[in-house]
Amino acid sequence: MNNPTVNEKQGIMNEDKLAEFGLVWERKDxxxxxxxxxxxxxxxxxxxxxxxxxxxxxxxxxxxxxxxFDNPAIAPLKPGxxxxxxxxxxxxxxxxxxxxxxxxxxxxxxxIDLFEFAGDRISVKDSFRKIYAP
Numbered sequence: 001m002n003n004p005t006v007n008e009k010q011g012i013m014n015e016d017k018l019a020e021f022g023l024v025w026e027r028k029d030x031x032x033x034x035x036x037x038x039x040x041x042x043x044x045x046x047x048x049x050x051x052x053x054x055x056x057x058x059x060x061x062x063x064x065x066x067x068x069f070d071n072p073a074i075a076p077l078k079p080g081x082x083x084x085x086x087x088x089x090x091x092x093x094x095x096x097x098x099x100x101x102x103x104x105x106x107x108x109x110x111x112i113d114l115f116e117f118a119g120d121r122i123s124v125k126d127s128f129r130k131i132y133a134p
Contacts, residue, residue, distance in 0.1 A: 012088035013117040021122070022079025022093055028069040034062045037122050044126040046111070052127075073100040084117075091115040097129065107132055 024032040037043075043055040043064060055064045068074060080094030092115065098108045111129030115122055 011120040013084055013091060013115075013120050013122075014088060015082050015084050015091075017120055018082040018084055018091050018093060018115070019079065022077070022082065022095065026076045026079055028076060030062065030066055030069055033065055034058060037061055037125075038118050041122055042124050044124070046127045046129050075099070088120075089117055091117065 021033070021036045024036070037058050039058050040056070041058060041061060043061045045053045045055060045064065047053065055061050075098040078096040078098075080096065082091065082093040084091040093113045095111055095113070096108055097111065098106060100106045109129045109131070111127060114124075114126040114128070116124035
């Protein structure tokens with residue numbers, strides 16, 4: 001008897017499922033958003049000391065996402081097009097994020113997330129965004 005692969009046991013990531021991830025993030029549905037991640041996932045955020053910040057594990061990712069969702073200066077993310085490739089093991093998603101900055105100015109940032117998948121779950125979410133410069 002053959003052992004099933006991760007993709008056979010859990011399914012495979014596809015563009016519809018990745019688009020659903022963007023929609024639950026837009027709704028700021030914490031439980032549904034975090035459920036998309038594997039237990040040992042890595043989330044590489046855009047802001048932090050590394051540059052960016054690496055958050056490892058579902059519990060730590062939940063804490064990070066909760067802080068984003070609870071921040072009143074951050075409007076809901078607007079998901080854009082998504083793409084899944086390499087037989088469902090990698091993907092990319094475009095998005096727009098509107099933030100009221102410390103100076104009171106509201107700005108919209110465009111960005112992308114690069115993903116790695118384990119079956120139909122996110123194992124790596126690496127975020128990048130365009131930054132305003134004076």
